[in-house]
Amino acid sequence: MNNNNIHDDWLFEITPKNKFLALNLKEVWQYRDLLLLFVKRDVITVYKQTVLGPLWYLIQPLFTSVTFTIIFNNVAGINTGTIPPFLFNLAGITVWNYFTACLTGTSDTFKANAAIFGKVYFPRIITPLSVVISNLVKFGIQFFIFVAFYAFYYFKGSNLTINGSLLLFPVLIALMGVLGLGLGMLISSMVTKYRDFSYLITFGIQLLMYLSAVMYPMELIKDKLPTYGWLVEYNPLAYIIETTRYMLLNVGEVSVLGLSYTLAVTIAVFFIGLLVFNKTEKSFIDTV
Numbered sequence: 520m521n522n523n524n525i526h527d528d529w530l531f532e533i534t535p536k537n538k539f540l541a542l543n544l545k546e547v548w549q550y551r552d553l554l555l556l557f558v559k560r561d562v563i564t565v566y567k568q569t570v571l572g573p574l575w576y577l578i579q580p581l582f583t584s585v586t587f588t589i590i591f592n593n594v595a596g597i598n599t600g601t602i603p604p605f606l607f608n609l610a611g612i613t614v615w616n617y618f619t620a621c622l623t624g625t626s627d628t629f630k631a632n633a634a635i636f637g638k639v640y641f642p643r644i645i646t647p648l649s650v651v652i653s654n655l656v657k658f659g660i661q662f663f664i665f666v667a668f669y670a671f672y673y674f675k676g677s678n679l680t681i682n683g684s685l686l687l688f689p690v691l692i693a694l695m696g697v698l699g700l701g702l703g704m705l706i707s708s709m710v711t712k713y714r715d716f717s718y719l720i721t722f723g724i725q726l727l728m729y730l731s732a733v734m735y736p737m738e739l740i741k742d743k744l745p746t747y748g749w750l751v752e753y754n755p756l757a758y759i760i761e762t763t764r765y766m767l768l769n770v771g772e773v774s775v776l777g778l779s780y781t782l783a784v785t786i787a788v789f790f791i792g793l794l795v796f797n798k799t800e801k802s803f804i805d806t807v
Contacts, residue, residue: 546642547642547644547645547648550641550642550645553641553645554645554648554649554652557645557646557649557653558649558652558653560649561624561649561650561653561654562653562656562657576657576660576661577660577661577664579616580609580612580613580616580661580664581609581664583608583612584605584608584609584612585605587608587612587733587734588604588605588608591604591608591734591735592604592607592608597734597735597739599736599770600770601677601678601770602677602678602679602768602770603672603677605668606665606668606669606672606677606679606768607764607768607770608733608734609664609665609668610665610763610764610767610768611732611733611734611760611763611764612733613658613661613662613664613665614691614692614695614759614760614763615728615731615733615756615760616657616658616661617654617655617657617658617661617692617695617696617699618695618696618698618699618756619699619724619728620650620654620657620658620699621650621651621654621695621696621699621700621703622699622702622703622706622720622724623703623720623721623724624647624650624651624653624654624703625646625647625650625651625699625700625702625703625704625706625707626702626703626706626707626710626716626717626720627707627710627717628643628646628647628650628703628704628707628796629707629708629710629711629799629800630707630710630711630717632646636800643796643800644704644793644796647700647703647704647707647796648700650700650703651696651699651700654696655692655696658692665767669767679768679769680769681767681769682765682766682767682768682769684765684766684773685766685767687766688763688766688767691759691762691763691766694759694781694782694785695756695759697785697786697789698755698756698784698785698788698789700789700792701785701788701789701790701791701792701793702788702792703792704792704793704795704796705788705791705792705795705796706720707796707799708792708795708796708798708799709795711799727754727756730750730751730754730756730757731751731754731756731757731760732751732754732757732760732761733760736761736764736770736771737751737752737757737758737761737771738771738772752777755780755781755784755785756781757777758774758777758778758780758781759781761773761774761777762774762778
């Protein structure tokens with residue numbers, strides 16, 4: 520039989536990747552059923568054997584918001600203007616939780632899926648992508664809680680107004696997801712050789728939260744701690760959090776320059792993470 524005819528009958532041909540930055544969207548689309556299966560697994564199985572189940576999605580942001588309100592607003596005296604402190608904190612925490620969920624979920628990709636990767640072929644980027652997509656479900660539940668408390672304070676008489684730029688809110692969430700995906704792929708690649716990163720990531724996220732203006736306005740840190748204000752100003756996450764509160768609560772201000780900087784950093788981090796991820800997937804099975 521002619522070898523050319525045999526090759527014509529093949530549906531797929533698995534070959535080594537030559538391009539480090541190949542995203543292979545066509546191949547990802549071909550494996551879309553597997554992607555949806557991973558998304559379903561991530562959403563359902565995480566809390567399948569827990570008593571409260573998906574209610575954990577609600578408990579964490581609510582308790583965190585209450586804690587921040589007591590410590591930073593009541594004790595430390597951080598002023599949120601006409602916005603109720605609890606609602607101010609809940610807005611930042613809701614968006615922040617999506618980023619941390621994407622980062623922590625994708626930062627262990629190679630280690631957590633080594634058994635699957637070693638047995639069957641599929642585009643490896645599907646696993647971190649599934650984490651980012653599945654966390655949108657969790658974010659939707661937590662955002663619904665924010666909307667419920669927003670309505671509660673509104674009808675209670677609080678001075679709340681919706682900003683017209685709210686239509687661009689999905690863009691901010693997409694930036695959060697892409698930035699978390701890029702950092703997660705980068706860290707996941709490092710974890711295959713240096714396990715210390717998996718232990719440091721929890722501490723690093725906690726530290727990063729305090730530098731991301733989650734529980735205070737960016738203007739406050741510039742006025743009170745001008746010496747250390749640059750740590751917040753050079754943090755792209757801080758601009759996303761600040762813009763989120765501007766869109767949802769009409770408080771604070773939007774920095775076009777800051778958002779442009781955030782977009783540039785997000786794109787750079789994503790492609791660097793993708794480059795390292797594609798390079799690592801060829802040989803990670805020998806080091807995991």
